[in-house]
Amino acid sequence: MATEAKRVKVDDGSERLQDFLQWCDRVGLVLSKKVCLSTEGTVADYGMLAKEDIEEGEILFTIPRSALLHQETTKVSGLLKKGDSTEKKSSLESSSGWVPLLLALLYESTSPESHWRTYLSLWPGFKALDHPMFWSKEERDKLLKGTGIPEAVATDLSNIQREYTDIVLPFIMRHPELWNPNTHTLELYTQLVAFVMAYSFQEPQEEDDDEDDEEKRAPNPPMMVPMADMLNHVSKHNANLEFNPDSLKMVSVRPLRKGEEVFNTYGQMANWQLLHMYGFTEPYPENSNDTADIPVACLYQAAAQDIQSEPERQLFDERFKVLSQMMEENAAFVFSNHGCLTDSELHSALKLLCMSQEEFSEFRDNEGWEDDDEDDDDKISQAFSNEGLPDLKSSWKRLIHEAARLTLRSYGDAELESDRKLMEDGADLKGRSSRRWRALQVRFGQKVILHRLLEITAS
Known part of the structure; x- marks a missing residue:
């Protein structure tokens, strides 16, 4: 296929x-x-x-x-690299790290004399890009509900607008000989962000022999x-x-x-x-790297269902507060077709949520748990594979099962079999330009993984 x-x-x-x-x-x-x-x-x-x-x-x-093509090879490299008398290079720093390249692309894509004009003309106006950020919010919310994409796009669009307003626009206003806010608009900037997302490359970091260096180096900037x-x-x-x-x-x-x-x-x-x-997908089931996320919030809901008294609620909230400190904001447990890819994080979460009050008191007193043979990375990886999951403690399996069920509810009313029928019979959806078809590929692949997890943890 x-x-x-x-x-x-x-x-x-x-x-x-x-x-x-x-x-x-x-x-x-x-x-x-x-x-x-x-x-x-x-x-x-x-x-x-x-x-x-x-x-x-x-x-x-x-x-x-x-x-x-990157900020060092563009015609405006000197300005991007050295700044001028009123500003420093640091004024272009952002959370994405993409601003210098995007400023270069803003200039090069609109300059008739650009050395890169023939190359960039392969994507006239960047109009063919069809990332979900260019879909309407209604389309994203309807077609991609539960997949995690609408939330990711909302974050992207917010960051893009803030980056353009706070960093890019002030910079180009100070350099009217090179950029024009009427030409180099937020719309063009957003299209170029999508262009960089889809087509750029990042050079791998060189191995750092200094293991004592705790400060992680920033990733290499993207380049075309x-x-x-x-x-x-x-x-x-x-x-x-x-x-x-x-x-x-x-x-x-x-x-x-x-x-x-x-x-x-x-x-x-x-x-x-x-x-x-x-802006594209691989047809199911060809993508061997497909995954489905179970948000930490769903594990929280699953664990909270057993609370029957106020003391239990207080104890549970204390545990979850500790868990929240251990994990990143909006974190999730990632499952593939072969098991949990974030097995260490899931192991720690289940161990913490299912421990007795006495064990939790000891955990707090020791500011963590002592090393245990059960915490060996290889053993954990095997335990949370599809082959190992059926042998987990019943309390752990029950939490995973319920969290997976709650995650499936986030996709809305469409059942797996309904999506399967669309996959098999939806010839009208197929086509390289069909947003509904691409959304279905994402949704169906994730649901299959979660339904398999339900079966594995059912007893």
Whole structure:
């Protein structure tokens, strides 16, 4: 089964593609004769195909670092890097860390003389991007209820508006020779955020040998990588991008047959993450990285159902306060098709919520629990796998079961079998541009995982 499109086919972009390939020659990007870019025979608007059989380990293309678009290679790099007499580089700092690149893209995407104009013209006006942030709130709330995406999008839009208003707009107002608020609007800025979400790359952090350094380094900023961003994603990919000091190389990780599409990977991404960040999904059940979240709030509700007296309520609130301090805000327990991926966190939560009053008093006195053989990482991982879950303590299984049931209620009235029928019979929903179809792929995959968890923890 073909994977869902990363980008919607909007028109024949062959002319833009030819211009781009000529630009690649000028900037020193080397493309293997065994592959070609195409708008036909791919799962999306653009893609890469094998023209000949390709062996594992072959270099498909090489990109010199000078051909990468980021804040150091843009025409406005000096201003972004050094600032001017009235401001410092720190004035562009934000929680996302994307502002310098986005300012560069605001300039380069609207400058007729931009060195990157041919490359950026592959996405005219960035109008084809169809992330859920561009859906109406009503669409998101109806189609994606329970998936976690509406909440993530609401946070994104709030952060984007705040970032534009507080950081970007004041900066561009101070530099009218380069930016114009009537051109470089919040709408364009939001489209470029989606463009960076869907197409940018981040260079992996180098290994830090200093284990005593407690301060974590900030992740490397994103950058645009021409040619690499033309490849589409599947979880069972056949190529991988390698970062070298002077260049980046796309290398085959398994043999490809003539005519086969070359697929990169964006990482181990569940369907809800793919839709949220990239605007597409993999058809069920092809995404081996699919997951479903059980919010901590659902575990709280499950545990609170057994409270019968005020002293029990007080004791429970104390335990949950400790648990809340141990976990991040709006945290969730993540389950895959094979078990719990956040097994250590779930183990600690269940251990804390199910301990006796005497055990909790000892826990508080010791400011935590002492190490135990049962807390071994390998044992915990096995215990919370699908194979190990049936053997958990009955009190732990009951909490997981009830939390999963409560999570399923958050999706609304549609039952799993109703969604299954839509999956099987919904030919009218299918299509690369169908928001309902992509939403169904996310919703159904998550429900299947949660229903399997209900079955495993039923006794």
